[in-house]
Amino acid sequence: MLRITCPFCGERDQVEFAYGGDAASVFPDLADADLDRWTDAVFMRDNPRGDHREFWQHQHGCRQWLYVVRDTVTHEIKSTLPAREPRRAAATHEGRKG
Amino acid sequence: MSAQPCRLARGGRIDRSRALSFEFDGRSYAGFAGDTLASALLANGVHLIGRSFKYHRPRGIYTAGLEEPNALVSLRRGGRHEPNVAATTVELFDGLEARSQNSWPALDFDLMRVIDRVSRVFASGFYYKTFMGPTRGAWMFYEKFIRRATGFGTPPLERDPDRYEKGHAFCDVLVVGGGASGLAAALAAGRSGARVVLVEDGADLGGSLLSRPTGGDTDAWLRTVVGELRRLPNVRLMTRTTVFGAYDNLVFGLLERVGDHLPVPAPEQPRQRYWVLRARQVVLATGMLERPIVFGNNDLPGVMLASAGRSYVNRFAVIPGRKIVVFTNNDTAYAAALDLAASGIEVAVVDLRSAVSAELQHDARHAGIALHPGCAVARANGGMHVRSVEVCTFDSAQATIGDAKLRLPCDLLLVSGGWTPTLQLLGQRGAKPVYDEKRAMFVAAEIPRGYRVTGSATGEPGLRLRVASGLKQGSTAAQACGFAVSPDAESVGATFHDERIMTDITPVAAIPDPPDAGYRKKFVDFQHDVGFDDIALALREGYESIEHLKRYTTLGMALDQGKTSSVNALAIAARMLGRPINELGTTTFRPPYRPIAIGALAGPETGLHFKPIRRSPMHELHARNGAVFTTAGFWLRPWYYPKPGESPRDAYIREADAVRKAVGMVDVSSLGKIDVQGPDAAEFLNRVYTNGFDTLVIGKARYGVMLRPDGIVADDGTTSRLSENHYFMTTTTVGAGKVMTFLEYLLQTAWPELRVQLTSVTSQWAAIAVAGPRGRDLVAALVRDVDFENAAFPFMGVRHGHVGAIPVRLLRVSFSGEMAYELYTPAGFGEALWQALSDAGQPFGLVVYGVEALGALRIEKGHVAGAEIEGRTTLADMGLARMASKKKEYIGSALSRREGLIDGNRQQLVGLEAASSAVALRAGAILCEPGRHQGHGIGFVSSVTYSPALGRHIAMGFVAGGMSREGTVIDAVFPLRGEVTAVRVRSPHFVDPEGVRLNA
Amino acid sequence: MPEQRSALASVYKPGRVGVYDGPAQVVLFERANxxxxxxxxxxxxxxxxxxxxxxxxxxxxxxxxxxxxxxxxxxxxxxxxxxxxxxxxxxxxxxxxxxxxxxxxxxxxxxxxHSRTIVRAAGAEARTLLNRGLPIDLDFTAFPVDAFAQSVIHHMPVLVHRVGDSDFDVYVARDYAVSFWEWLTGAARSLGCQISGPE
Structure with missing residues (x-):
């Protein structure tokens, strides 16, 4: 069982959270109707050994969506950020490059 | 009840003032408080405890702890019957009933023993090789006989009457193990002020100290330390508790045996309690376990570990034999030999090392112990109990056996093949131990973050050093949690003389068969009856990987998980392969460390409490009204309200018919309700719904459909605009949580710039739908402050009004196709509103209806619901293509245009009616061309009902080509029941397709 | 305004819970108003x-x-x-x-x-009782008076507020209230529990 530190509520049990998928992929603008870009965002996933960027929602807490870096080998939670923060957008960009 | 012939007159840590009586296989025996079932049986001279798993060999008591492989018994009766309990772990209580296992007809005369006589045939893989054969049928036939011949105890057949609890716990420092080093660690950490939890598997603290002679200076040390620990308010001592699992992020699973030492748990008390404990640091003081030596007939009753012998004589004052042989490859067994000799028992030591230290030789001589160095016990003799042992000369350098030297008569053979630190919890975290050749043991190598290992678990034999290490590790663990440790934290008032430090070992795991001695089985894993020869066979057949070896022989896969066998198996395999043990590696440790009851894991979450129930504000009224409930997600909803003598079918047909003819009301409080507020609410809804919401005028509602990002329909519902920036969204009952979460996801991850607040108000509002031709009359009779004229309050209008003093929000929306209103009121007024409608409804012919009638009405109208919005269907599939706005993009719009979703051959929604009014249809039936019942057919039936309006069964379904098949007759096939029903394809709008009723 | 009907009306029975006859270590009541x-x-x-x-x-x-x-x-x-x-x-x-x-x-x-039912758990073992289901550290150092946490008890979302040394208010969604009450009074049986009239 994981313990995840919510930036707002503090360290909590996994049972309060819901996994929300890969955070390295973000939706294109709605106005962008390009099928390939949407296909990429919705279906294509990396499966890294090591750091994985992912969304979790603190569903039974403050209901914030979090941007989490988790090691897929050790399950260590390396960092958590509110998903809506601009820093997250930058981190996502970095993660995609890496 | 008999006397206790093998009990010493004095000594031990038992309470002689509390005599207890117990039964084993129907015979009464006496014991004392403080006994285990095993020690009490031994005190009564009972050694034969059970029959082995596969060969039905007689087995006795091999250990004094939870590693016990042999002495498995069944406890208690009825629902409390518990199989496969190690007698060595059972605290004796008055009236305890225990039974032996796996014998027929009786323990001392077991007919299945014949398997042992022909056991060479029954080697590893025998069953599969013999019975799988060329035909699977053979295995199917023989399996039940094989299953009966092998095995452990039988499961209980009655419901478990006991309660189980769960608990959540937190601490700074968790100390696992209540022996000397664990107590020391807890003390040092506790003195710093850190919150400490110390967990001990047994009933008493002290660990191996309890197996030392009573009255020694270690007893004084123990009293001092435990006394101080009990006085520290920040230290919690949990005995009778096992840390069975070490999980991610320093989370641990614990099992507390609250009532197992009692005949039945105390009133209202649970039998066991399952704890989830989160620690910041953990100190493993888990000790070590002795391991056997493998030789012929080494499983005979009367053979046990040397440490167990010491434990029985010192802790329980039991002399497990009158004439004892100790067989060892190391120094530590001498402690047992000396303690037993001190009790006046005849002891001989067979030591396979030729060089035994002068000190030990001197002690042995002084105690009157006959010492046979450079010798090995090649086999034990005896039928149901050991009577003598064959001693041969042994070359420990080459590990080769020499000539038979002598036969030593004995009734107890104590064995010590070395020690294995208990590192399972580290192993569960993926930290594999490494083999230390010099000490002949697996020791911790990589230590995961937050973990510390101390005491015997490090392989350290000296008590002083173990205690010092415990104090040190306890302090550093507390420091790591941010607690200051004072310089004297690591001193203890009481001291003790150290036991002689004994480390010498010649690591021989198995004794070769002596020349011309005949074949005798040599057991490695007693509990699964896996022998030396099985390992040899597995290696010959190529199962050299240790994980393969384990699975082929099932070694280490029994209840004891190889606690006494896995290291010996590795040593034997390594020697056979001529490779070092470290190259073979170890198998993977997984929780639980010892068997735990499923009931404890389930805790109180059984029966009614398996999952929580969500109840509508009007639930009690429905129950009083005789409603039969059904589940939808966590919700309980009225399914139908049967009148006396009515079948479920009669009831829903009557209810649905009344709605079409007069008026009905149904509780729709479980619908998901979301307040959408903020300056960007309209823009937000435009992006998530396929249709437009910015154009919705205040005071109106609109039906909306949402897609998933992949273009498949996600959910539907109506959304009303209450003011410029305030919308009120409803979702399906089951989809509510999913929709809320997804909308929050979009706002926080994709569109944080939108100023929209979402609030789930599902629990805030009670909701009642009133439908039927007299619906308006009824609602208008109650709500006097709203104009119900068609022009003033048209279809899809939203109004606010009151019923008496109760505020109501009215939506003129319809799921049934009838003139209908949804009435929303704050939940605490729900009952009053329902009651008011019910009271006022009599003159209008009001009926209450449940979700079955609701379903019948919506199918008659062709409205889609959960059975159609099932995760594979698109808007077009459901005939809702007009809902897809062409003026804007929305979530799912791009991918809804992908090739696979616009394929003209997709299965699309149609209505179906039974060709004959007499036959019923089934949801899930496969639709096929007439007579061509192959493969997946051309579609399927999603929803069915009897239609009171049409007087026959109708259905909704998906079929390739959709409405292009209108008017044709196809087959609905239900292979499970061998049914084929002819159905006619027609529009799903069975009733009032023009919508005259709802706009009336 | 008419009076709100308590979600617990049908199950609320003041008195001792269970047969355990030691002193009540937990007192439960609804904070209705x-x-x-x-x-x-x-x-x-x-x-x-x-x-x-x-x-x-x-x-x-x-x-x-x-x-x-x-x-x-x-x-x-x-x-x-x-x-x-x-x-x-x-x-x-x-x-x-x-x-x-x-x-x-x-x-x-x-x-x-109307969306929440509030239950007060008071007494020496109130903390023990809540931790039978609540995965939150209620130790005074970690959770002092006025600390609160939104979490989950037996799959039910709750907000737990420490209102005194041994007093806690639990806010639970109204539709779960009966289930929560059954869970709470069930878990309290082994501790000795008294239900007093709603406040």
Whole structure:
């Protein structure tokens, strides 16, 4: 069982959270109707050994969506950020490059 | 009840003032408080405890702890019957009933023993090789006989009457193990002020100290330390508790045996309690376990570990034999030999090392112990109990056996093949131990973050050093949690003389068969009856990987998980392969460390409490009204309200018919309700719904459909605009949580710039739908402050009004196709509103209806619901293509245009009616061309009902080509029941397709 | 306003729970006469909104999601980064005050008083009782008076507020209230439990 530190509520049990998928992929603008870009965002996933960027929602807490870096080998939670923060957008960009 | 012939007159840590009586296989025996079932049986001279798993060999008591492989018994009766309990772990209580296992007809005369006589045939893989054969049928036939011949105890057949609890716990420092080093660690950490939890598997603290002679200076040390620990308010001592699992992020699973030492748990008390404990640091003081030596007939009753012998004589004052042989490859067994000799028992030591230290030789001589160095016990003799042992000369350098030297008569053979630190919890975290050749043991190598290992678990034999290490590790663990440790934290008032430090070992795991001695089985894993020869066979057949070896022989896969066998198996395999043990590696440790009851894991979450129930504000009224409930997600909803003598079918047909003819009301409080507020609410809804919401005028509602990002329909519902920036969204009952979460996801991850607040108000509002031709009359009779004229309050209008003093929000929306209103009121007024409608409804012919009638009405109208919005269907599939706005993009719009979703051959929604009014249809039936019942057919039936309006069964379904098949007759096939029903394809709008009723 | 019907009306029976006859270590009762209003703001202007609310309610606003502010009969929780719950007695005029304050687009006010049932667990073992299901450390050092946490008990979302040394208020969604009550009184059996009349 994981313990995840919510930036707002503090360290909590996994049972309060819901996994929300890969955070390295973000939706294109709605106005962008390009099928390939949407296909990429919705279906294509990396499966890294090591750091994985992912969304979790603190569903039974403050209901914030979090941007989490988790090691897929050790399950260590390396960092958590509110998903809506601009820093997250930058981190996502970095993660995609890496 | 008999006397206790093998009990010493004095000594031990038992309470002689509390005599207890117990039964084993129907015979009464006496014991004392403080006994285990095993020690009490031994005190009564009972050694034969059970029959082995596969060969039905007689087995006795091999250990004094939870590693016990042999002495498995069944406890208690009825629902409390518990199989496969190690007698060595059972605290004796008055009236305890225990039974032996796996014998027929009786323990001392077991007919299945014949398997042992022909056991060479029954080697590893025998069953599969013999019975799988060329035909699977053979295995199917023989399996039940094989299953009966092998095995452990039988499961209980009655419901478990006991309660189980769960608990959540937190601490700074968790100390696992209540022996000397664990107590020391807890003390040092506790003195710093850190919150400490110390967990001990047994009933008493002290660990191996309890197996030392009573009255020694270690007893004084123990009293001092435990006394101080009990006085520290920040230290919690949990005995009778096992840390069975070490999980991610320093989370641990614990099992507390609250009532197992009692005949039945105390009133209202649970039998066991399952704890989830989160620690910041953990100190493993888990000790070590002795391991056997493998030789012929080494499983005979009367053979046990040397440490167990010491434990029985010192802790329980039991002399497990009158004439004892100790067989060892190391120094530590001498402690047992000396303690037993001190009790006046005849002891001989067979030591396979030729060089035994002068000190030990001197002690042995002084105690009157006959010492046979450079010798090995090649086999034990005896039928149901050991009577003598064959001693041969042994070359420990080459590990080769020499000539038979002598036969030593004995009734107890104590064995010590070395020690294995208990590192399972580290192993569960993926930290594999490494083999230390010099000490002949697996020791911790990589230590995961937050973990510390101390005491015997490090392989350290000296008590002083173990205690010092415990104090040190306890302090550093507390420091790591941010607690200051004072310089004297690591001193203890009481001291003790150290036991002689004994480390010498010649690591021989198995004794070769002596020349011309005949074949005798040599057991490695007693509990699964896996022998030396099985390992040899597995290696010959190529199962050299240790994980393969384990699975082929099932070694280490029994209840004891190889606690006494896995290291010996590795040593034997390594020697056979001529490779070092470290190259073979170890198998993977997984929780639980010892068997735990499923009931404890389930805790109180059984029966009614398996999952929580969500109840509508009007639930009690429905129950009083005789409603039969059904589940939808966590919700309980009225399914139908049967009148006396009515079948479920009669009831829903009557209810649905009344709605079409007069008026009905149904509780729709479980619908998901979301307040959408903020300056960007309209823009937000435009992006998530396929249709437009910015154009919705205040005071109106609109039906909306949402897609998933992949273009498949996600959910539907109506959304009303209450003011410029305030919308009120409803979702399906089951989809509510999913929709809320997804909308929050979009706002926080994709569109944080939108100023929209979402609030789930599902629990805030009670909701009642009133439908039927007299619906308006009824609602208008109650709500006097709203104009119900068609022009003033048209279809899809939203109004606010009151019923008496109760505020109501009215939506003129319809799921049934009838003139209908949804009435929303704050939940605490729900009952009053329902009651008011019910009271006022009599003159209008009001009926209450449940979700079955609701379903019948919506199918008659062709409205889609959960059975159609099932995760594979698109808007077009459901005939809702007009809902897809062409003026804007929305979530799912791009991918809804992908090739696979616009394929003209997709299965699309149609209505179906039974060709004959007499036959019923089934949801899930496969639709096929007439007579061509192959493969997946051309579609399927999603929803069915009897239609009171049409007087026959109708259905909704998906079929390739959709409405292009209108008017044709196809087959609905239900292979499970061998049914084929002819159905006619027609529009799903069975009733009032023009919508005259709802706009009336 | 008509009286709100308690979600627990059908199951609420004051008296001892279970047959255990030791002293009651836990006392449970419903806090029936409470109201609850949610005020949400926006990242850029939430501080300013809080200042307006401080004037309006003559009370400090909570700084974080760990500790509530209790003043008189009111308790204020910061349940999200820009979201407050204001709990008060049922005759509190919170909504009127908010409506009258012309908070404009800077605040979204939602009445949620009917959506929650509030249960008080008091007594020496109240903490033990809650931890039978609540995965939150209730030790005084980690969870002092006025600390609160939104979490989950037996799959049911709850907000737990420490209102005294051994007193806790649990806010649970109304539709779960009966299930929660059954869970709570069931878990309390082994501790010795008294149910007193609603407050």
């Amino acid at each position: 409470r109201t609850l209003v949610q005020v949400s703001g926006w990242p850029g202007s939430f501080r300013e909104l809080c200042r307006k609310l401080e004037t309006l309610l003559a009370c400090r606003m909570p700084e974080d999601g760990l500790k509530a502010i209790s003043q008189g009969q009111r308790s204020i929780f910061r349940v999200g980064p820009e979201r407050l719950w204001v709990a008060g007695p049922s005759d509190d005029d919170l909504l009127m005050r908010f409506d009258g304050a012309a908070l404009g687009e800077e605040a979204v006010v939602t009445e949620i008083g």
